[in-house]
Amino acid sequence: MMKMKRIALGALLSLGLMACGPMEEPTPEPLFEEQDTQALEASCTSLGTGITTHACVHSGNPTDHLARTASATRTTSAPAISTKHKAYDLALPSGAEGSVTYVPATTGSYAFYRTQNVPFTVINGSTSATVAVALSHTVSSSGCSLVYVSVHDLTAGTTYIVATGPASGNALTVVPEFLDDSRTRYYQDADGDGYGNSATSVYTACTPPSGYTTQRFDCNDTPVSGVGINPGATEVCGNGIDDNCDGSQC
Incomplete structure (x- = not known):
């Protein structure tokens, strides 16, 4: 008897819902920030304090530093500096240029902060073409060892050769940053x-x-x-x- 009553109540409830129409799901709030990557704006004349401060935090934190011995030649087999939120201490050939590689995980604009303003060239390892500098300028942030930055538009999964130097002391620290993170x-x-x-x-x-x-x-x-x-x-x-x-x- 109780089972019959439950079935009857269920049927009445279903009829009521059909009469009222389907229940609407609440509309989710739209995501405010863009989901797609953005290229560097044409109007950009300098990077903001947010991304620069972020890079300086990594350069000032000893646990974020990773040592790399740069290759004496421009090669895609050179040591990588592709891990995010790290400061790479490069040991360069004496009085000469050295090379490392960078493989971006996402297509977009990347800033390479460094402790010296020395020659710095980014080369597509597949085509040997030099990647144009989208923006570059000096950096002045209190207590920070980073003094220069350049921005390059890179494609995800591509191996880029980063050729830099010579540098004073045959040493250079590089902090790569993805602009969309900041x-x-x-x-x-x-x-x-x-x-x-x-x-x-x-x-x-x-x-x-x-x-x-x-x-x-x-x-x-x-x-x-x-x-x-x-x-x-x-x-x-x-x-x-x-x-x-x-x-x-x-």
Whole structure:
């Protein structure tokens, strides 16, 4: 008898669900950051403090250092420096160029930070073509031994020969970094109050444009008039303005 009642209740429940239509799955929140790799932006003039600080952490941490004896010739069998988040201490041939190899796991832009500004050439091991330098500049970060960086666009799985030197002391430390690991989203802050417009942003490992901030949710980013309206402002009752951008007025 109880079994019959359970079957009847189940049938009624099924009919009710059919009448109401199929149950909808909740729509997942979209992933905010891009999933695909990005090439270095054409507008980039220097790498940002985020990626540089990250590279300096590895160069300053003894446990992140790996020794490599560079090959005297440009060859794809030279020692590799492909492990992420490491500082490679290269022993170069006396007074001459030395070579190591780099195999990127992902297609994209890679920065090679180093402790001396010496000749540094990246060569496609399959085609022998030199990879163009997408960006290069000096590095100045307090307490950091890294002084120069160059960025190269590389293809996943390709063996690249990195030829560098000669270097002072026949030694050079190289810290490779994948730009996508250190990209930050910046928001346009037109009124200069420290909070940006969520609808206008850039996602980059480069130095952001002037007038951008990492904080968002400014509901009034209008220059001058919007400077006192942001999530950090104090709500003023009775002025008809949502001063703290919480969606309501007191």
